[in-house]
Amino acid sequence: MLSAILAHAPALQTVVPLIAAPLCVLFGRRHLAWFITLAASLISAFFAAYLLAQTLDGSIISYELGGWAPPLGIEYRIDAVNAFVLFIVASVGALVAFYARESIEQEIDPALHVYFYTAFLLCLTGLLGVTITGDAFNVFVFLEISSLSTYTLVALGAGRDQRALTAAYNYLIMGTIGATFFVIGIGFLYMLTGTLNMADLAERIAALGDNRTLRIAFVFIFVGIGLKLAMFPLHLWLPNAYSYAPSVVSVFLAATATKVAVYVMLRFLFTVFGFDYGFQAATLQTIVVPLAVIAMFASSIVAIFQSDLKRMLAYSSVAQIGYILLGISLLNKPGLTAGIIHLFNHAVIKGALFMAVGAFVYRIGSSRIEDLRGIGKQMPWMAAAFVAAGLGLIGVPLTAGFISKWYLIQATLDEGAWWLALLIVGSSLLAVIYVWRVVEAMYLAAPVQEAPVKKAPWSMIVPTWIMVLASLYFGINTELTSKAASTAADLLIQATQIEKAPETVPGAPAAGE
Amino acid sequence: MFDDFSSSYIIQHYNYWMVIVLMMIGLYIVVSRGNLVKKIVGLNLFQTAVFMLYISMGKIIGGTAPILTGNPDEVYSNPLPHVLILTAIVVGVATTALGLALIVRIRERYGTIEEDEIADIEQEIDRRESA
Numbered sequence: 256m257l258s259a260i261l262a263h264a265p266a267l268q269t270v271v272p273l274i275a276a277p278l279c280v281l282f283g284r285r286h287l288a289w290f291i292t293l294a295a296s297l298i299s300a301f302f303a304a305y306l307l308a309q310t311l312d313g314s315i316i317s318y319e320l321g322g323w324a325p326p327l328g329i330e331y332r333i334d335a336v337n338a339f340v341l342f343i344v345a346s347v348g349a350l351v352a353f354y355a356r357e358s359i360e361q362e363i364d365p366a367l368h369v370y371f372y373t374a375f376l377l378c379l380t381g382l383l384g385v386t387i388t389g390d391a392f393n394v395f396v397f398l399e400i401s402s403l404s405t406y407t408l409v410a411l412g413a414g415r416d417q418r419a420l421t422a423a424y425n426y427l428i429m430g431t432i433g434a435t436f437f438v439i440g441i442g443f444l445y446m447l448t449g450t451l452n453m454a455d456l457a458e459r460i461a462a463l464g465d466n467r468t469l470r471i472a473f474v475f476i477f478v479g480i481g482l483k484l485a486m487f488p489l490h491l492w493l494p495n496a497y498s499y500a501p502s503v504v505s506v507f508l509a510a511t512a513t514k515v516a517v518y519v520m521l522r523f524l525f526t527v528f529g530f531d532y533g534f535q536a537a538t539l540q541t542i543v544v545p546l547a548v549i550a551m552f553a554s555s556i557v558a559i560f561q562s563d564l565k566r567m568l569a570y571s572s573v574a575q576i577g578y579i580l581l582g583i584s585l586l587n588k589p590g591l592t593a594g595i596i597h598l599f600n601h602a603v604i605k606g607a608l609f610m611a612v613g614a615f616v617y618r619i620g621s622s623r624i625e626d627l628r629g630i631g632k633q634m635p636w637m638a639a640a641f642v643a644a645g646l647g648l649i650g651v652p653l654t655a656g657f658i659s660k661w662y663l664i665q666a667t668l669d670e671g672a673w674w675l676a677l678l679i680v681g682s683s684l685l686a687v688i689y690v691w692r693v694v695e696a697m698y699l700a701a702p703v704q705e706a707p708v709k710k711a712p713w714s715m716i717v718p719t720w721i722m723v724l725a726s727l728y729f730g731i732n733t734e735l736t737s738k739a740a741s742t743a744a745d746l747l748i749q750a751t752q753i754e755k756a757p758e759t760v761p762g763a764p765a766a767g768e
Numbered sequence: 769m770f771d772d773f774s775s776s777y778i779i780q781h782y783n784y785w786m787v788i789v790l791m792m793i794g795l796y797i798v799v800s801r802g803n804l805v806k807k808i809v810g811l812n813l814f815q816t817a818v819f820m821l822y823i824s825m826g827k828i829i830g831g832t833a834p835i836l837t838g839n840p841d842e843v844y845s846n847p848l849p850h851v852l853i854l855t856a857i858v859v860g861v862a863t864t865a866l867g868l869a870l871i872v873r874i875r876e877r878y879g880t881i882e883e884d885e886i887a888d889i890e891q892e893i894d895r896r897e898s899a
Contacts, residue, residue, distance in 0.1 A: 418893065427867050432795070434859075435818055445825070445849065446825050
């Protein structure tokens with residue numbers, strides 16, 4: 256019985272939340288809707304863990320949707336790369352579902368709770384679908400399912416701040432332009448090859464060799480996904496969307512949405528376009544590396560001057576995406592491994608930080624740093640969680656953030672780019688400044704309110720601390736993350752055959768050991 | 769390069785020229801207009817241009833709908849891009865509906881749908897918060 260179900264794990268992974276979503280509206284009871292959401296996201300997380308365990312050794316699962324054989328039918332193709340991302344999204348989804356119940360109680364009108372849960376489940380479906388599918392057009396469809404539900408989720412913040420509406424509107428405009436660019440790119444690829452299956456696309460593109468249509472397709476897809484993953488300077492939608500969305504939505508988006516977009520970028524760069532190392536490498540090294548470095552510095556500096564904690568964390572996210580992109584665009588194995596590890600570690604760290612902020616908003620109704628003065632004594636658990644995760648954001652040893660930066664610095668040194676290593680350390684120091692500002696306000700300033708603030712509810716403390724402990728655990732025991740990331744990096748590099756590229760630095764190992 | 773660029777080259781690819789013109793008009797409206805509804809209209813034009821790109825790439829001159837007629841020489845258009853665009857149209861409609869719904873809510877809260885007036889109101893909120 257169980258093995259029959261597990262054989263369909265790839266499909267069930269996305270189908271369970273998809274079916275659960277309308278159930279929430281049909282039953283129309285908010286506590287029941289919460290229970291359905293929690294159950295569906297736990298089931299998804301279970302399947303994701305199963306798929307990760309299956310693919311961790313480098314094997315590939317190909318699932319034919321509806322029994323139609325690829326390349327004509329839609330294929331769900333799971334390898335270590337997307338199994339890892341699936342695991343991140345689904346497990347964060349389950350924790351967020353647990354956390355949501357209390358958090359939205361304060362921030363969203365109770366009459367809208369069932370719609371929140373529906374939109375949340377649809378968003379989860381979309382993100383999981385984008386990650387698991389092996390069909391290029393299917394990526395677009397799932398991307399739009401997740402994006403449309405994200406716009407709704409952001410707009411639900413209007414109960415607390417009306418600016419959530421304009422944030423959602425601007426996100427909708429930018430997101431739709433990004434998705435449409437992506438479709439244009441897919442259209443060019445289809446014109447060129449007559450197929451939409453990613454593995455099939457990769458083969459046919461390799462057979463065709465370099466040409467102008469392919470380059471245009473690459474550029475459209477690159478810019479389209481760049482908008483979705485908030486690549487500097489296409490990040491303008493992100494700070495408002497994260498600041499004005501309900502806290503729980505900020506947690507979910509910060510931990511998953513941009514990560515999934517990074518995955519799509521990886522998949523297209525390496526698996527689909529893997530043929531033409533020259534043009535891609537030039538794009539990545541002359542455009543993405545400088546943009547990533549600018550993001551690391553400019554966004555961190557902007558973060559220092561924010562008076563709102565959520566907005567500060569949003570700018571910090573743009574900077575952290577800079578680290579991930581920098582790792583990827585180094586185009587060597589350590590760099591890719593660093594990018595993928597940071598994908599995971601940043602999801603855990605930022606999730607924990609936003610969860611702590613959500614609890615502050617729950618108790619004192621504000622996320623402004625000046626309103627948080629003295630909160631360290633009043634809400635000791637949540638303030639400590641914020642500090643622990645904040646240390647991870649900086650990259651202090653024994654936290655997950657340190658592991659990411661360690662790998663990243665190693666990757667830059669492998670390329671002989673010592674100045675990049677210095678820039679990484681330099682931008683981390685900026686993180687010290689913005690995290691310290693908050694710590695100072697929380698612990699050293701006199702409390703702003705005379706009336707005692709109650710501790711956060713347990714249903715918020717527990718998921719937050721699970722995230723914090725995960726960020727500490729993966730800072731000490733890196734076996735799972737580094738194994739998954741290096742298997743994933745191997746698979747991606749095999750797909751492009753980076754070893755054969757002439758551009759690698761002489762003397763440095765081209766694709767790791 | 770310029771040898772290719774004769775009038776027949778332009779005429780043969782006229783569907784692509786139309787797509788490019790329509791797409792740029794749409795994108796320009798999104799960027800340049802301050803009225804939120806007009807932005808959505810621009811976004812629609814932009815998306816429609818992409819639909820036309822897909823539809824024209826699957827079309828063969830003289831081709832019929834892909835229905836089995838028993839005639840082996842029947843020329844038919846490629847149905848796949850057309851079907852893909854059915855999906856994309858649904859996505860486009862959903863995006864438009866959500867965009868317009870957001871505009872209704874914005875109008876209720878801000879009393880305007882002009883971008884610069886909304887920006888003024890938001891600045892006012894910012895000032896009040898930091899005061």
